[in-house]
Amino acid sequence: MRATPLPSRRLFLGMAAAVPLSMTGALTIGSQSAGAATRSPFVMGYFTESRNGLGTDYGLHLAVSTDGLQWMPLNQNNPVVTPTGGTGGLRDPFFLPKQDGTFVVMATDLKGTNWNAQSQYIHVWDSADLRSFNNYRLLKLHSMATHSWAPEAFWDASRSQYAIIYSSVNSSGHNVIMVNYTTDFRTVTSPQVFFDPGYDIIDGSMALGVDGVNYLYFKRNNALVGARSTSLDPGSFTVFTSGLAPRGGIEAPILAEAAGTWYLWGDANGVFPAWQTSDLSTGTWTASDRRVYTQPLNSKHATIQPIPQTVYDNLVAKWGKPAWNRLKSYNIPDRYWRHADYIGRIDQYPFAPYTDSQWKLVPGLADSSAVSFQSVSHPTRYLRHAYYRLRLDVNDGTARFAQDATFHKTAGLADSSWSSFRSYNYPDRYIRHFEHLLRIDRISTATARADATFSVWY
The missing domain is CATH 2.115.10.20 (Glycosyl hydrolase domain; family 43)
Structure with a gap:
């Protein structure tokens, strides 16, 4: 009966940034010239x-x-x-x-x-x-x-x-x-x-x-x-x-x-x-x-x-705002942080289960002015580095775990409007992706700076 396989969508009434009613009562319709300098939510x-x-x-x-x-x-x-x-x-x-x-x-x-x-x-x-x-x-x-x-x-x-x-x-x-x-x-x-x-x-x-x-x-x-x-x-x-x-x-x-x-x-x-x-x-x-x-x-x-x-x-x-965040790669922006088999990596959205990409950025386990990444799907587990690779482990309460799982959030190394994360106990290393896996590395090249830059959003 139909050549198209899915029912879909969308009729946006091309508004400029304005939302007031016109004198006729109709919604004000935007054009290239009208509303170009204004911005509405x-x-x-x-x-x-x-x-x-x-x-x-x-x-x-x-x-x-x-x-x-x-x-x-x-x-x-x-x-x-x-x-x-x-x-x-x-x-x-x-x-x-x-x-x-x-x-x-x-x-x-x-x-x-x-x-x-x-x-x-x-x-x-x-x-x-x-x-x-x-x-x-x-x-x-x-x-x-x-x-x-x-x-x-x-x-x-x-x-x-x-x-x-x-x-x-x-x-x-x-x-x-x-x-x-x-x-x-x-x-x-x-x-x-x-x-x-x-x-x-x-x-x-x-x-x-x-x-x-x-x-x-x-x-x-x-x-x-x-x-x-x-x-x-x-x-x-x-x-x-x-x-x-x-x-x-x-x-x-x-x-x-x-x-x-x-x-x-x-x-x-x-x-x-x-x-x-x-x-x-x-x-x-x-x-x-x-x-x-x-x-x-x-x-x-x-x-x-x-x-x-x-x-x-x-x-x-x-x-209310979400109680969790997702983190997106700067230089591969269709990929997000996630854990898979308890290994930290970036994968292309969408993937299953999606909850593996949801994180709570909580006060750092070793320094409350820093952050730790608590898994939403496995709330007893946090991202921590081990042999420089990021993995999702149960918090064992030790000082070593707390330090491995703590990172200082900084301005993005490739774009200051984004974010980068410096290791607490290896302060010369930042979280970056390499071959789609998350790890902490010393950053010295433009590619590495891009690899170490992420957005923190939802």
Whole structure:
């Protein structure tokens, strides 16, 4: 029935850094010129899946970011709300800031990966500020014997209605982007085709009113392809890019603008690659440096929206920061610290079990002004050096163990905005990776300085 193997995502309403309402009540839409010098925080919504299922949860998860690039999961990366109707699980959540300043939250009604499920409904909540989720309901979009995947919404001022777009199969026999219109997200108009390029597509993500043009990115054959239109009328969009197709395939596009730069995110089997451009009209994207962005742990098929600083502050106060950290390599930024068979190493994200990459940076066992790395998955064990190699051992309470497991955090040797870690009892040596294993070495070359530099994030 469908050529694409996974349901995905994303319709970001291309906001500049602003979030206020315009005089018409519609959300202010960013452009290249407007908002380029301002920066607002952002919220991301997602569900989670991990390779061995340990971190899989089909509830709504939240993360926040001050720059739209480095994401901090909230509520210890646990769900903040879970559907009680339909399948009892969600995929592909989406937040829309409404005309009155509150949010509507929508999501695909699907728990797990049964792509043959035929739900005609989507999950819907109302939320004042994403701290509480009220008036849960299932909203029926159509009566066809097919699905309603990856719902997104935007305000169509010409109709004085919200448009809900989603992926479904119509009489053409392939997936298209459908649309229903609504004023209250309780009743909707009859469905109609919003975009059908003549082949199977899913996952619409839009940027509205960018220099008078509306952009729609979608998934086709494991690539992200762009279309555009000067109106929001169904049938008005035309394809203008050849598509981005990284090895292994991709889905779930998200268009997001931050501080004058447009980003196109995707979901490549649980990894969120990102591209950037200063001009959407060219359809040309440059891969973003993985050093500058970090996705939430186990995140899948996300939504991104700008939020006021007060909403950001209240979310962090409500749900809390993670009690653990992950450490990312500077010169191989798709790899993170982890332990495997009690050996310290860096491996490519994602891997299983993901908990092997979570650490508590606690006061140093030998010096409280330094740090020690306590394993989250094996809390009686700490990273310590033995014969200069890092391993995960049980704290035996000896002075030697405490010294071996203590490190002074310093400015990154390759980049002072990152971090390096100097051994407490071998102060001429730093933690570095060598052939993907963690060890302590004397550092004298540019390569070694890069090997010894890491980010401490989540």
